[in-house]
Amino acid sequence: MKLYEINIELENLLDEVQENGGEISADLEKKLDALELQRSVKIANVCLFFKNLVSFQSAVSDEIKNLTQKKKVIDNKIDFLKEYISRNLREGEKINEANFSISWxxxxxxxxxxxxxxxxxxxxxxxxxxxxxxxxxxxxxxxxxxxxxxxxxxxxxxxxxxxxx
Structure with a gap:
């Protein structure tokens, strides 16, 4: 049963209590207790799921920061290596190999x-x-x-x- 269905069922049972002059029969009490327990468990599960999502969101944000830093390091290495290769070649020198080529x-x-x-x-x-x-x-x-x-x-x-x- 879904949480909103439990809430509706609880309202119906409470309406039934009012119709009986406010008296709660043993059968009605069992139903109320069962629904309250189901409701408590469902609310707890939804809250735990929410906390899990918040934690996951934080972990994703941290990972984005880490990956952004790693990307910056890699970008700097790429720029350095490109400049290094450029300094060690004669300007305009072309190289064609099977797995790379250099042109200007x-x-x-x-x-x-x-x-x-x-x-x-x-x-x-x-x-x-x-x-x-x-x-x-x-x-x-x-x-x-x-x-x-x-x-x-x-x-x-x-x-x-x-x-x-």
Whole structure:
């Protein structure tokens, strides 16, 4: 019997007690005791199940934190190894093996020099900065590509990025 069914049955039995003038017969008392016991057991089981779920939720949250930390460590190792391989190859050197290949892809990057005066840069090139007064590197790169002019405080570098498959 489900908990809500037990509660309904208890209400029916209590209504029966009222109909009998408030007297509880031995048979009615046995039924009430049995239902109360069933109800208590069901409530206890639901509470224990709830506690188990709360505990499981906490364990899952802890595991997420642990896995997030492990992922960060693995990401750092991957970045280190990619940089390590890149440093130990000649730029542009390609390698094709049965279980891996190394190739290079050209890309452009805009690097803002540490001594740039952001306020002056923002006045001179308002479209190249965000509201936070940062250099909008993508816009600067597009500007450099279209005009060939490199704004003061900006270094333009062509890079080769390693690709490992």
């Amino acid at each position: 892809r050209k890309s452009d990057a805009v690097e803002v020099t540490p001594f740039i005066n952001l306020e002056e840069f923002a006045k001179q090139y308002p479209d190249f900065v965000t509201h936070k007064i940062e250099v909008a590197k993508t816009k600067v790169k597009d500007y450099i590509k279209s005009t060939g002019v490199i704004p003061d405080g900006i270094e333009y570098k062509e890079k080769n990025n390693i690709i490992i498959k």
